[in-house]
Amino acid sequence: MAKSQQTFNKLEKEKKRLKKREDKRKKMEARKAAKEENGTDGIQFAYVDFNGNLVDTPPDPEDKIKVKADNIILGVPKKEDLPEVDPIRKGKVSFYDSSKGFGFIIDTEDQEKYFCHVSGLIDEITENDKVQFELEKGMKGLNAVRVKKV
Template sequence: MARAQETFGKKEREKKRLKKREEKQKRKEARKSNATGGGLENMLVYVDENGHFTDTPPDPAKKVKIDAESIVLGIPKKEEQEPEDPVRNGKVSFFDHSKGFGFIIDSENSEKYFVHVSGLIDEIDENDKVSFELEKGMKGLNAVRVKKT
């Protein structure tokens, strides 16, 4: 039977592996010797009245008493509003006839709304003044029932 040959490369890899193991052991011992105890008190973190983390306990004089009944759980009820006019006015900022879509800028709030050729009543072009209604689409509000004004 042939014996496994000890080549120079194998010896070097073995030396590196042993050296790494020794360095790791030294680092472990150094961490143990430098470790400062202190227990739980050194690990506690407090939150001050502004919401920032601090290592000092909060001042009991600054504590605010909150009545549990005053906390409202859930969504507050909507206040009654007058019904908003569903027809809006705007200006066509972009429209591509070959692709069949464009965008309308609302004259009241300067919001941009997507418009598709299927939502048109009249033929529109860029810079036309239009009236339209809004409808929820897949990616937000879409302009539908678009007419020239």
């Protein structure tokens, strides 16, 4: 007696595939019937409102903003267009360990803490000294360099 070549799993997969096909056909027929009943194809045009949402009503022409093509700038602004920023900042030494040769300075403008190493000092500093410094990018963030007492 020979075994059947079709296993139970294959039969189940085939049934699922046929059921899926039949469901798809029924949905398509239901959409066609609804279209014939309502007489519309759905939304003919879709508009985008000022929030970026799709709507079926056209926008109000009075809300339109006119932009001249000459005012549109493509690309990155040139360096001379950027405002000059004073590189020298002022701050207060919050912690400094002279034996280890490092400390931290708190900027008076934005209250950020910056690392300071003994190699970036011009004058000797101690805790609670008012200093002026410049920032440089270090390995782990911005570092205070060229630190002077004020």
